[in-house]
Amino acid sequence: MTPLLQVSNLVTEFGGGRGRPSLCAVNDVSFTVERGKVLGLVGESGSGKSVTGFSIMRLLDKPGRVVGGRVIFDGADIAKYSDEEMRQLRGKRIAMVFQDPMMTLNPVLTVGTQMVEAVQAHERVSKDAARQRARDALALVGIPSPEERLAAYPHQFSGGMRQRVAIAIALLHKPDLIIADEPTTALDVTIQSQIISEFQKLTEEGNTAVIWITHDLAIVSRLADEIAVMYAGRLVETGPVGKVLTDPHHPYTAGLIASVPSQNRRGEPLHQIRGMTPAINRLPQGCSFRTRCDRATDGCLVMPALMPEGDRSFRCIHPVTKEVA
Numbered sequence: 001m002t003p004l005l006q007v008s009n010l011v012t013e014f015g016g017g018r019g020r021p022s023l024c025a026v027n028d029v030s031f032t033v034e035r036g037k038v039l040g041l042v043g044e045s046g047s048g049k050s051v052t053g054f055s056i057m058r059l060l061d062k063p064g065r066v067v068g069g070r071v072i073f074d075g076a077d078i079a080k081y082s083d084e085e086m087r088q089l090r091g092k093r094i095a096m097v098f099q100d101p102m103m104t105l106n107p108v109l110t111v112g113t114q115m116v117e118a119v120q121a122h123e124r125v126s127k128d129a130a131r132q133r134a135r136d137a138l139a140l141v142g143i144p145s146p147e148e149r150l151a152a153y154p155h156q157f158s159g160g161m162r163q164r165v166a167i168a169i170a171l172l173h174k175p176d177l178i179i180a181d182e183p184t185t186a187l188d189v190t191i192q193s194q195i196i197s198e199f200q201k202l203t204e205e206g207n208t209a210v211i212w213i214t215h216d217l218a219i220v221s222r223l224a225d226e227i228a229v230m231y232a233g234r235l236v237e238t239g240p241v242g243k244v245l246t247d248p249h250h251p252y253t254a255g256l257i258a259s260v261p262s263q264n265r266r267g268e269p270l271h272q273i274r275g276m277t278p279a280i281n282r283l284p285q286g287c288s289f290r291t292r293c294d295r296a297t298d299g300c301l302v303m304p305a306l307m308p309e310g311d312r313s314f315r316c317i318h319p320v321t322k323e324v325a
């Protein structure tokens, strides 16, 4: 089956000009997302997850720019779309949910007005029909008394409810793909859990595919089918979630997993990956993880390729392997 989204060799840069080198925030990133499936895009802060999402949506602020690669969405190379074609696609067939719902919501308009506008931006329907759609979308994400809530302004909702409204707006046109950029990070765990369940229903019931951007491996293990781990702008490991989380091959992935608290390791000190993520303008020569890696050798002074292994891949010449008992 042809994937819904195929990102190939995506490169996104910032800065440059006037003799200064440009900074590569996303470097040669490739992945696919199937219809109805969830890809968890994970990595530490600054690894390039959000910039990848913004690059696909073509929502990068200057001086960010995509300088290479292809983004094939439902058979069309949308990296070549005009701004107008992209506007038609955004909101209707691809939607984005941000960590801060106020990136979606306008503080001076009622939720109803914004949702009606969002429906009518892509479909010629009456105001009443658009309002009905808005009510249904609010009900779908578990907002009580949706009719009354349409008359409220964003500040009259709690943080969790505001995020639900932003998700309801993303769902208005039943998009084929939702890029969710840490949508539950700022929420308490019960609300987080409810929102994750909504996304699970959405992907199970329909054809909607999701890219869930997060640093939280627990969410990924619950929600995602596939995982793509980013480090310093590059993918370092990809594959089915079950396989990667139980048998990671890249030392960075293994370190991330070991640093998550677990009932099985109660009482043991939490693992920490030593050192700090390098700034993208000060990456070490060769493998970007080399200076933090216990397995590094001189061979790591050359950047390894992303090596395929069945349905997974990893970028390491000294991969971690599960000890066979």
Ligand SMILES: Nc1ncnc2c1ncn2[C@@H]1O[C@H](COP(=O)(O)OP(=O)(O)OP(=O)(O)O)[C@@H](O)[C@H]1O
Residues within 6 Å of the ligand: 014, 015, 025, 043, 044, 045, 046, 047, 048, 049, 050, 051, 052, 061, 062, 063, 064, 215, 279, 280
């Ligand atoms: N407007 C910008 N100008 C310059 N550099 C930027 C800009 N936006 C992002 N970057 C750089 O791009 C890199 C990737 O950032 P990105 O926001 O994608 O990371 P992230 O993995 O999503 O992190 P977080 O989890 O903190 O959101 C970082 O080094 C960041 O400094």
